[in-house]
Amino acid sequence: MSLELWLAFVAASAVLLIIPGPTILAVMSYSMAHGRRANLPLVAAVALGDSTALVVSLLGLGTLLSASAFWFTVVKCIGGLYLLFMGARLLRAGVSAGELPAPAVATSRWRLFANTYLVTALNPKGIVFFVAFLPQFIRPGAEVAPQLWTLAITFVVMATLNATLYAVFAGAARGFLASPRAQRGFNLAGGSLMSAAGLWALLARRSA
Template sequence: MSVENWAAFAAASAILLMIPGPTVLLVVSYALGQGWRTALPMALGVALGDFTAMTLSMLGVGALLAASAAVFTTLKIVGAAYLVYLGIKLFRAGGTLRAEPRADSVPSLKMIAHAWLVTALNPKSITFFVAFLPQFLDRHSPFMTQMVVFEATFLALAFLNALGYAVAASRARAVVRNERAIRIFNRTGGTLLVGAGIATVAMRGS
């Protein structure tokens, strides 16, 4: 595997990760509601979720999802239901910063689990990796070596991306105190999460 090939993969991954999606929205909502203490747990949860999706893809689950309508539909429903649940909870937070309990009363493991579920329980993530990774593989280089390098690179970028969003949002939390602005954020974020859940169910497997 050439350095150029790795650099192209890293650049493409960084761009894709920076595009806000359900995972980033969850990270931002936690950080706005509970401050900088959520940054590390959420970033770890995101990295673990991506690790799960990438590993399952490497083991061939991506091909199984593409071939089995039942498995694909089951994962879509589970992932979509969780996104809708989080969206409704955020929407109902109203004009308060806390869509969840105070940070010091929420175990870090619970925050990690939330981020992991949103990131990993999305069949689109697995099928995405199946379609994305092969573009950068060199058939003349050892497969497992390339997979380890690519996975480590992507997970490091995913961790840093989530951490950056969380830190930025936690700093904005000290500035944004307007109840109306928070209500708009919560309702917009909640609506987007519910929409993401519905879109997951509506997505066709191929």
């Protein structure tokens, strides 16, 4: 994998991670409800949850992409269409109600960890997203598995750092993230990036 392609993946992942999803909203709500004592189990849960989802995605994906040029193209096209669909949904989402979900009762660090892990690891949309997103940064003609695992490890590290920052600054970020202007910006940024990735997947050709 070239440095340029890896840096492109880092940049795309950074923008996507900034946009609050179910996991980040859970991290923020628990952090605000339970204080600093919740940060460590929450961050650990995000790291393990993303790792679980990525392993489930890659166990079948690596074999499939390595099988033939045909299946490589099929996966990229399906992933491209999925990313276009998700991008269109974000672009059309507009401004939603800015309330953070109320956290479930969780008085122990173990329960904080377990609840956040389940939100992260068992989200089927997350697994489908990894299958659609990662292949867009695979260099054709090279061995697939090392590239997939490099991207997966990079994403988990970035997701862990992102969750840490959101947990630490949850109190200060609450008002900003709940504002209609911020939500509109998140929707437009995420929708634009996903749509661009989808078009890239559909237009790109696999080298012989």
